[in-house]
Amino acid sequence: MSSIEEQVIAWRHHLHQTPEFGFEEVKTSDFIARKLEEFGIEVHRKIGRTGLVGVLKCGESDRSIGLRADMDALKVTEENDFAYKSQTDGMMHACGHDGHTTMLLGAAHELATHRNFDGMVYFIFQPGEEHGVGAKAMIEDGLFDRFKIDAIYAMHNLPGVPEGHFVTNPGSIMASESSFEIEIIATGGHAAMPHMGTDPIVVGAQIVLALQTITSRNLSSIHEPAVISVTEFTTNGTTNVIPSSATIKGDTRCFTDEALAKIEAAIERVVAGQCVSAGVEYKYSFQNTFLSTINTPKETAVAVRVAKAIAGEGNVDGEAPPFTISEDFSFMQRKIPSCYVLVGNGQEGEKGGTALHKPFYDFNDNILMTGVRFWSELVSDQLTKV
Secondary structure, eight states: OOHHHHHHHHHHHHHHHSOOOTTOOHHHHHHHHHHHHHTTOEEEEOTTTTOEEEEEEESSOOOEEEEEEEOOOBSOOOOOOSTTOOSSTTOBOOSSHHHHHHHHHHHHHHHHHHOOOSEEEEEEEEOOTTTTOHHHHHHHTTHHHHSOOSOEEEEEEEETSOTTOEEOOSSEEEOOEEEEEEEEEOOOEETTOGGGSOOHHHHHHHHHHHHHHHHHHTSOTTTSOEEEEEEEEEESOBTTEEOSEEEEEEEEEESSHHHHHHHHHHHHHHHHHHHHHHTOEEEEEEEEEEOOEEOOHHHHHHHHHHHHHHHOGGGEETTOOOBSOOOTHHHHHTTSOEEEEEEEEEOTTSTTOSOTTOTTOOOOGGGHHHHHHHHHHHHHHHTOOO
């Protein structure tokens, strides 16, 4: 095992032991900043509150590339029993952001040591990804105004895919995530005399069923796949009382901004129609948390080429079907050309195969150097010395 590999494993274990929630990554940011400065990399802090950017210039070229890693943990109680398990009750790195941060730190070390490129590399360590707030915070703090970044890349581990294999595609690779809330305002009444009032439960039931026609009758099943799920239905009624209000909440996923706009409008159209028909009023809100993660073709081709050089031709799927999970890197993608890749953490039943967000999950140390090499080769590929 090389000295750099031993270092990155030690860094990863340290970060795993000290997880921090979104916008609370103070110790994590301190650790990253200290390492970057040790490598001789210029550090800019407090971009998006706890976010930071490392800047490494080599040569005279004005070309540049951004590499982004997320660093926040989840409020999940860890059930692993290894020596480096979380030391913070009720919080753990259950999504592998400790590994993502470490891979980028390892690449920063290698690039700063060898400086085999011509241009500018921006190492972007982002807070608050899990709740879709960190990328927006960094953008609002001037990430793309302060730093001239030609293209940006990000990487996430993926349990269930063989260790070290890469997955991406030149379009939508992950879905948007949005939530909706519908309040039906009726008169209610006595359960024995329903004709003397209006019943929000009947209206709500019709809305729940009608919402399912949006994906089948308003969106193309081939070009606009989507999911609309009702997840809550609550009222203020009781056994013998017809409620005066009912609240319906749910979640929706899709793969393009156009489909997202159609869904938002269609839900209200369905609600309005049912409520007008029944003579009741309503309130409707729609909240987008993550946009769909949409790669640009040129940058995807670059990422696939580099991944094949690292992992081998047969271990890279550059035309993978999209996933219905979500990523706030999507907000950065709306600003500049980009690509988001996934790297296999291990198959089910093997090391690294435990699903994300589970209390027994752990990032697979065996892929740390895969990530380090991918980032390093990506920089060399895009910022080749002339």
